[in-house]
Amino acid sequence: MKWILRVHRRDPYRSVPLVMVDAGSNHGLFSLVAGSSGAHVIAFEPQTHLQSIINMAGRLNQLSHRLRILPFAVLDQFKKLGMTKFEINDGGIGSLDYNSPNAAIVTHTIRLDSLPIYDRLFSNDRSADKSLVELEELGNDYANMIQTRLDKQVQSMNETFLFRQPIHFLKIDVEGFEVPALKSAAGLFEQGLVENTILEFGPPSRWDVTVEGYQRMDLRQVRERTTRDAKALLHKVVTDWKLDIHLLPAEVMVIQPKIRLYVNSWLGNLMTYPEMKMNLRKSLTQRRTW
Secondary structure, eight states: OHHHHHHHHTOTTOOSOOEEEEESOTTOHHHHHHHHTTOEEEEEOOOHHHHHHHHHHHHHTTOGGGEEEEOOEEOSSOOEEEEESOOSSSSOOOEEETTOTTOSEEEEEEOGGGOBOHHHHTOTTSOTTOOBOOGGGGOHHHHHHHHHHHHHOOOOOOGGGBOOSOBSEEEEOOTTOHHHHHHTTHHHHTTTOBOEEEEEEOOGGGGGGGSTTGGGSOHHHHHHHHHHHHHHHHHHHHHTSOEEEEEEETTSOTTSOOEEOOHHHHGGGGGGOOOEEEEEEEOGGGOOOO
């Protein structure tokens, strides 16, 4: 990521801000590295104690002016959900839970392709040392539009208020909800706005939590369903969004050579794969200069 952002930063033909989106920021490590590499960072973190850590780290590293922390979780639909299994320690792990509306942490979910426009996020009117952004601070029109989606489950939105400019690096690590989160960025990928993406991927046992009421269902049927959804999405990634897929076993150091896996021959054995790091990149023929 650091190398990719620095290449874009030094591109003399780039005419738009350098942007990194961090879905599942946790303690903000990726966000801080991206900010120090010159990017304007949009970090999603629904856990309140971690929001404070990221905000303070941004101030200490003098990155607050380029860092925005949105207190939402990322999903392919707009919902109000509880979070469980969260840890107040170095791990900082937490998971969305369809069955815990009264959990200690309750958050709104938002689609990645419903981000507010750049000027709302990085307005010059904001305090220079305040990175955490509440929904109401993004404008009444945008806040009302999001609230309508939460109340009525309406998915369409007025694109006038939405972020529709290049994202040079997108990172997704949302504790098993990576497939729905990737799906939520469809409006960005369809317009070719995301240059590079990295996300946690699998194993299928991690995806059980994405099925509402999975505890009362046959586990085999749950995993057949989530695996089918993952296959369909990855076919869309390759055929419709024209992206290349590269995979790394999560335990392998990133300095190891990346393995190119051809989706049609690989997806049939998806159930057997361990946790992976997945890289999505534009094919060379699809690259454009921003």
